[in-house]
Amino acid sequence: MKAWMAVLSRELRLALRHPADALAAVLFFLLVAALFPFGVGPAPETLARLAPGALIASALLAALLPLDRLWGAEADDGSLDLLLLSGLHPALLALAKACGHWLTTGLPLLLATPIAAAMLNLPTEAWITAIIALAIASALLSLIGTAGAALTLGARRGGVLLPLLVLPLAIPAVIFGAAAIEAAAGIVNPRPMLLLQGALLALALPLAPLAAGAALRGE
Numbered sequence: 001m002k003a004w005m006a007v008l009s010r011e012l013r014l015a016l017r018h019p020a021d022a023l024a025a026v027l028f029f030l031l032v033a034a035l036f037p038f039g040v041g042p043a044p045e046t047l048a049r050l051a052p053g054a055l056i057a058s059a060l061l062a063a064l065l066p067l068d069r070l071w072g073a074e075a076d077d078g079s080l081d082l083l084l085l086s087g088l089h090p091a092l093l094a095l096a097k098a099c100g101h102w103l104t105t106g107l108p109l110l111l112a113t114p115i116a117a118a119m120l121n122l123p124t125e126a127w128i129t130a131i132i133a134l135a136i137a138s139a140l141l142s143l144i145g146t147a148g149a150a151l152t153l154g155a156r157r158g159g160v161l162l163p164l165l166v167l168p169l170a171i172p173a174v175i176f177g178a179a180a181i182e183a184a185a186g187i188v189n190p191r192p193m194l195l196l197q198g199a200l201l202a203l204a205l206p207l208a209p210l211a212a213g214a215a216l217r218g219e
Helices: 002-017 020-040 044-069 072-077 079-084 090-119 124-151 158-185 191-218
Strands: none
Touching (some): 002 090, 020 044, 020 090, 044 090, 044 124, 044 158, 072 079, 079 090, 079 191, 124 158, 124 191, 158 191
16 A cells, blocks of 8 residues: 555655646646637527536546546656566556546646636536536546556557557547536536446556556567
């Protein structure tokens, strides 16, 4: 447990030293949300109807930005080999990486969600549900993205392959998350959709780190 916490704290320290990735993700999220009124028109009803899907899709795309460098720096300077030799199981190492990615990218996106929701004219009654849905979806993307980044590590044009590998697997989270937000906006109980999202997260929690660990051992 101490080794796992050490890896996680290392990820957080590195993120604090180089906050550009988290800032870029948040700015991308807000810029995409700001572009929708220009693309579909400023009509409040139209924006409110598109808001659930636009909100969660733009957040996941923003969280995808730092993933191609998740393992790259350690692989380039040789520290990945040291991490693999530290005695920590590769799956636990991948889990620490995924948690670090969510804390440094997903959490700032959650803090920016009310601003994006206001830009998209999402009813305030759905804001809490939107934050919960984005929290689950971004955690799922962090897990899947960590596995995808490990699988494409060392591959030519890995940055191009990574979205093609990760985004199709994130589609169910987008569907259920958008449905939960839409239900909350319509004063309907969003709990069933959130539970389906949670089931996806529970499935990915053990499987994605195991897949990432197997890929790292192959490296």
